[in-house]
Amino acid sequence: MYGPARVKDVCRSMPPIIEVENLVKRYKKAETNAVDGIWFTVEPGQLFALLGPNGAGKTTTISILTTTLALTAGSVRIAGHDITREASAVRQRVGIIFQKPSLDLNLSGEENVRFHAVLYGLYPWRPTYRSMPAAYRRQVADLASVVGIEGEIFRPVKTLSGGQQRKLEIVRSLIHSPKVLFLDEPTAGLDPASRRGLWKYLTDARAHMETTVFLTTHYLEEAEQADCICVINRGAVAALGTAQHLKAELVESEYLLVDAADRPRLLAELESAGLRHTQTPPFRVDLDRRSVHQVLRSIETPLTVVRTHAPTLEDAYLSIVDEPQEEPA
Ligand SMILES: Nc1ncnc2c1ncn2[C@@H]1O[C@H](COP(=O)(O)OP(=O)(O)OP(=O)(O)O)[C@@H](O)[C@H]1O
Numbered sequence: 001m002y003g004p005a006r007v008k009d010v011c012r013s014m015p016p017i018i019e020v021e022n023l024v025k026r027y028k029k030a031e032t033n034a035v036d037g038i039w040f041t042v043e044p045g046q047l048f049a050l051l052g053p054n055g056a057g058k059t060t061t062i063s064i065l066t067t068t069l070a071l072t073a074g075s076v077r078i079a080g081h082d083i084t085r086e087a088s089a090v091r092q093r094v095g096i097i098f099q100k101p102s103l104d105l106n107l108s109g110e111e112n113v114r115f116h117a118v119l120y121g122l123y124p125w126r127p128t129y130r131s132m133p134a135a136y137r138r139q140v141a142d143l144a145s146v147v148g149i150e151g152e153i154f155r156p157v158k159t160l161s162g163g164q165q166r167k168l169e170i171v172r173s174l175i176h177s178p179k180v181l182f183l184d185e186p187t188a189g190l191d192p193a194s195r196r197g198l199w200k201y202l203t204d205a206r207a208h209m210e211t212t213v214f215l216t217t218h219y220l221e222e223a224e225q226a227d228c229i230c231v232i233n234r235g236a237v238a239a240l241g242t243a244q245h246l247k248a249e250l251v252e253s254e255y256l257l258v259d260a261a262d263r264p265r266l267l268a269e270l271e272s273a274g275l276r277h278t279q280t281p282p283f284r285v286d287l288d289r290r291s292v293h294q295v296l297r298s299i300e301t302p303l304t305v306v307r308t309h310a311p312t313l314e315d316a317y318l319s320i321v322d323e324p325q326e327e328p329a
């Protein structure tokens with residue numbers, strides 16, 4: 001359904017920074033493909049959200065795109081570099097925040113950042129923060145203030161809260177100024193206030209660094225803010241486009257909720273007007289491309305309830321992903 005021609009239609013007006021073509025991943029001894037021939041592109045500077053139920057293949061996809069997992073078939077280019085043939089060029093250009101936190105709990109926040117910077121060959125190793133080059137210290141102070149952990153960055157990681165650790169991971173992943181930042185469920189397990197705060201800092205960091213952000217999430221209100229949403233289900237792309245596009249394409253249409261004191265008469269009128277409706281009050285009447293005005297004109301019974309319902313991203317998502325997938329505990 002979402003082959004190469006389709007991919008060109010949506011979410012694309014500039015040369016892509018991520019190009020995924022017919023990507024397949026089959027784990028050893030598995031009977032089915034975890035990722036089963038997906039296609040999509042991401043433009044530079046976009047916020048791209050990968051959505052899908054548990055086990056859909058999101059982490060598998062992100063792991064392949066960041067070169068931490070080998071693909072089975074297909075091709076992926078990041079900033080023009082092939083992820084298999086030019087893996088080290090790709091690694092220099094991407095930052096990743098894993099689904100499971102990956103900080104060294106015995107080090108301070110800044111030490112975690114310093115190890116990362118030195119491993120990336122950005123700065124020479126020095127045993128203390130003070131003896132690191134001024135450019136490094138400036139960069140750490142700058143990023144820590146963008147995400148709001150300037151007060152905590154020198155504390156041992158094990159004394160930081162989950163939200164502060166997530167923010168520290170953002171600082172670490174941005175220290176080498178990646179072109180693309182990958183985040184696998186960055187806000188999972190955070191309380192609503194921390195989630196909102198982290199999201200704000202992520203948006204600020206994105207503007208600050210001009211980084212393309214590719215994230216997976218189970219929160220539809222987060223996905224709604226993305227420039228492009230890709231929904232995967234059982235390893236395949238089920239929908240691709242803006243939130244607006246998904247709602248228009250996947251949710252039948254707006255509908256009307258009506259009720260009346262004289263329900264038998266109302267139902268008879270709906271029937272004779274040929275309107276599809278539910279049998280339990282308040283009655284859901286499908287608009288079927290008619291205007292609300294047209295529908296209301298065919299009802300003469302005095303109504304006690306008249307409400308329109310505009311499709312939401314959740315309606316669209318649930319229409320694609322209606323059955324829960326099997327996932328081992
Ligand atoms: N190392 C592995 N070996 C074998 N199968 C795996 C491995 N990792 C993942 N899978 C399987 O691949 C499929 C996709 O898993 P993946 O972790 O990519 O899903 P996900 O979309 O990230 O799910 P979640 O929302 O729960 O994080 C699942 O069926 C999973 O059981």
Ligand SMILES: [Mg+2]
Nearest residue numbers: 058059060099
């Ligand atoms: Mg996952």
